[in-house]
Amino acid sequence: MLDQLREEVRLQRAAGRMDVLYERWMDHVFARLAPGSSEAGSFDDALEEAEGASMIDAEVPVSSRLPAGRFVKRVLRKAISWYMRFVVQQVRQSTQSIMRVLHMMDERLGGVEGSMVDLSARVEAIAAGVPRMATVVSPPWRGRPDLFLDAVADAISSGSLDAGRVLHAECGAGEIVSHLRARGIDAYGIDSSWVPDVTGDHAVTEEVLDLRLGSVIDHLSGLADGGLGGVLLGGCVDWMTADEDLQLIRLCARKVSTGGVVAVVGTQPSAWWRSAPRIVVDLARGRPFHPETWEELLRKSGIGSLVFVEAGAGEVEAGAGDAAAMKPRSGLDAEEVSAVVEPPGGASPVLESFLVMGRIVV
Amino acid sequence: MIPTFAGRDAIGSHSLEVRQLLRDAGYASNIYYLNSTADVSGLGAGISAMPAKPGRDDWLLYQLSIGSPAAEMLSSRSESLLVNYHNITPASLLEQWEPAVAVEVAEGRQQMQALAARTKLAVADSAFNEGELQEAGYGSTAVAPILFDPRSFGARADPATVERLGEMRSHGGADLLFVGKISPHKAEHDLVKALAVYRRTYDPRARLHLVGSPLGSTYPRALDRFIARLGLRGAVEVTGSLTGEQLAAYYACADVFVCASDHEGFCVPLVEAMHHGLPAVAYAAAAVPETLGDAGLLVELPKDASLFAAGVHKVISDGALRSSLIENCRTRLESYSLERARETFLDVVRSAVGDPW
Numbered sequence: 245m246l247d248q249l250r251e252e253v254r255l256q257r258a259a260g261r262m263d264v265l266y267e268r269w270m271d272h273v274f275a276r277l278a279p280g281s282s283e284a285g286s287f288d289d290a291l292e293e294a295e296g297a298s299m300i301d302a303e304v305p306v307s308s309r310l311p312a313g314r315f316v317k318r319v320l321r322k323a324i325s326w327y328m329r330f331v332v333q334q335v336r337q338s339t340q341s342i343m344r345v346l347h348m349m350d351e352r353l354g355g356v357e358g359s360m361v362d363l364s365a366r367v368e369a370i371a372a373g374v375p376r377m378a379t380v381v382s383p384p385w386r387g388r389p390d391l392f393l394d395a396v397a398d399a400i401s402s403g404s405l406d407a408g409r410v411l412h413a414e415c416g417a418g419e420i421v422s423h424l425r426a427r428g429i430d431a432y433g434i435d436s437s438w439v440p441d442v443t444g445d446h447a448v449t450e451e452v453l454d455l456r457l458g459s460v461i462d463h464l465s466g467l468a469d470g471g472l473g474g475v476l477l478g479g480c481v482d483w484m485t486a487d488e489d490l491q492l493i494r495l496c497a498r499k500v501s502t503g504g505v506v507a508v509v510g511t512q513p514s515a516w517w518r519s520a521p522r523i524v525v526d527l528a529r530g531r532p533f534h535p536e537t538w539e540e541l542l543r544k545s546g547i548g549s550l551v552f553v554e555a556g557a558g559e560v561e562a563g564a565g566d567a568a569a570m571k572p573r574s575g576l577d578a579e580e581v582s583a584v585v586e587p588p589g590g591a592s593p594v595l596e597s598f599l600v601m602g603r604i605v606v
Numbered sequence: 607m608i609p610t611f612a613g614r615d616a617i618g619s620h621s622l623e624v625r626q627l628l629r630d631a632g633y634a635s636n637i638y639y640l641n642s643t644a645d646v647s648g649l650g651a652g653i654s655a656m657p658a659k660p661g662r663d664d665w666l667l668y669q670l671s672i673g674s675p676a677a678e679m680l681s682s683r684s685e686s687l688l689v690n691y692h693n694i695t696p697a698s699l700l701e702q703w704e705p706a707v708a709v710e711v712a713e714g715r716q717q718m719q720a721l722a723a724r725t726k727l728a729v730a731d732s733a734f735n736e737g738e739l740q741e742a743g744y745g746s747t748a749v750a751p752i753l754f755d756p757r758s759f760g761a762r763a764d765p766a767t768v769e770r771l772g773e774m775r776s777h778g779g780a781d782l783l784f785v786g787k788i789s790p791h792k793a794e795h796d797l798v799k800a801l802a803v804y805r806r807t808y809d810p811r812a813r814l815h816l817v818g819s820p821l822g823s824t825y826p827r828a829l830d831r832f833i834a835r836l837g838l839r840g841a842v843e844v845t846g847s848l849t850g851e852q853l854a855a856y857y858a859c860a861d862v863f864v865c866a867s868d869h870e871g872f873c874v875p876l877v878e879a880m881h882h883g884l885p886a887v888a889y890a891a892a893a894v895p896e897t898l899g900d901a902g903l904l905v906e907l908p909k910d911a912s913l914f915a916a917g918v919h920k921v922i923s924d925g926a927l928r929s930s931l932i933e934n935c936r937t938r939l940e941s942y943s944l945e946r947a948r949e950t951f952l953d954v955v956r957s958a959v960g961d962p963w
Contacts, residue, residue, distance in 0.1 A: 245903065245920075246905070246906060246913075248920070249905070249913055249916045249917055249920065250913065252916045252919075252920070253910075253912045253913055253916050256807055256912070256916070257912070261806070261807045262803060262806075262807055262912045262915075263806075264912075266802075266803075266806070267799065267803065267911050267912065270799045270802060270836065270911070271799075273832060273835050273836070274795050274799075274828070274832050277828040277831050277832055277835075278702060278703075278828060279702050279703060279824055279828075
């Protein structure tokens, strides 16, 4: 039975319905309420108690079980009252001074504790945010360039193959580059992180396919204007900030020669929202653009003859293609786009990827 | 001899049952106390009324559960000594919250050790307690259950309380119940934590009822603030002490009995829950596993609020498990019948004292 409970807890935690951090927070809250801790109220209680005790009564009680005792006590009290009042007056002054100091210290401590709480909250927020942000900068989903391989290759091939090399960012292990090269296109790739080569020796693959490690923005910035025959932007657009996306498009417009192809493969925001944990969606630096936004950005950057193609959600079976899901929306140069999609490899999920592609116009 | 003889107290009731048992068996038996409550003071006599010169065959059965001057007085008595140990809460669980009570229980532990040498037989009401006796140096020990009649739990449920709880239940949500002192060693705050997790994960309308009088004021105040801090004011009810009829209503309207105690020498409320056919979920601390047996779900230590909440969910939602636990409650309860307990207790006493003739 306990094993079943442990498994249940594991599943609930994996689903985010049971949160170890919440339990730790509760422990922390209760610990702070225990005696001797900062929020136990013990200081306030003690201060109140001391305040009450500082009031000293000079009138000594005279009650007695003996009838004569009451009288004797009363006489004694009256006889020494002048002395008692003198002493009590001084003690009262003394205790009141001490209480005043204690109250001032309490106020100052309250201020310090207040700022500490604020500081602690900030530190906790930053500490809590660090591991989550690490997840955000490396989202596990990407647009699927492999779905549009033939469309992109056809578009590039229909232009001049001598216009320059074609860059694929982000190239991963080089499958797309390999495919383009097989079509006679001088393609090379760049990726911001090292991707394991499932086909074998990574070093050999890098050398043969010309795969490079680095930032696509840095790489494009270093190229001569008009030096590229085309650019295929893959997964990078799914995690870059909006500013970086804009910069990327402006660079593509400058670095790709006239007539060259600029293709963007992204993920539909709706699919992205569905597949990502909410906290990641909210904090993500790569909030994805809708295809219309890319079209607008490309158009404003001087890239025309725009084509939009999207692949629907679902499972794509190897070799079966996903023609039905390909829905050319724009009539512009639609003939340049192959309607047939044949993703390499086995079945894999399609995150409603889309392709927006155009040519550099003068 | 009992330090404090109180009517609505498990050890007070036990003492009355023991006296009756011994008298029925042919022994002359009286209760002597240091303090008593008004409802039972006439059923015994003060320690000062004890015979100055006891007979050669007289025995003294001391009910040990806390430090008391009564234990000091034992050294001046010449009777053969039996100790009936009901457990003493470790001071470490109380000293942070109620230092004065912690001093008393620490003193109780010292007295327990001091009495070991002259005690002919020490009777514990659980194997867990017997282990503590042996650790304290008692050579001759035995286990005999605390004497109480589970049928006495059968008070008629107070209709007004049933109606009020029924109104709450009509809005949905499970009802979790704990009965015991509001005290640090009963760890009600761990029940509040488990409730918080349970509400977030399974049942946002679930409620927790804590029935019992407070021990001191520090822990109850912290518990109250904790409940407020977790936003559970409307979900946790701290009732204070209740009448038997009101308590029966709470048992009748609960879905599960929950126990997060760090220390229990026996835990009578677990048996009370069995009487009401109420399955329990409890952390496996101290004597709880021994008392509960298979009449509930034991959650292993260290404490884990998520695991506990999952256990509560299982007991509430798994019909087959729930039915089997309720059936186990019935069979387990039989082992606590007064007749059986009296028989065991008498056998143990006879083994030391001999027959009355």
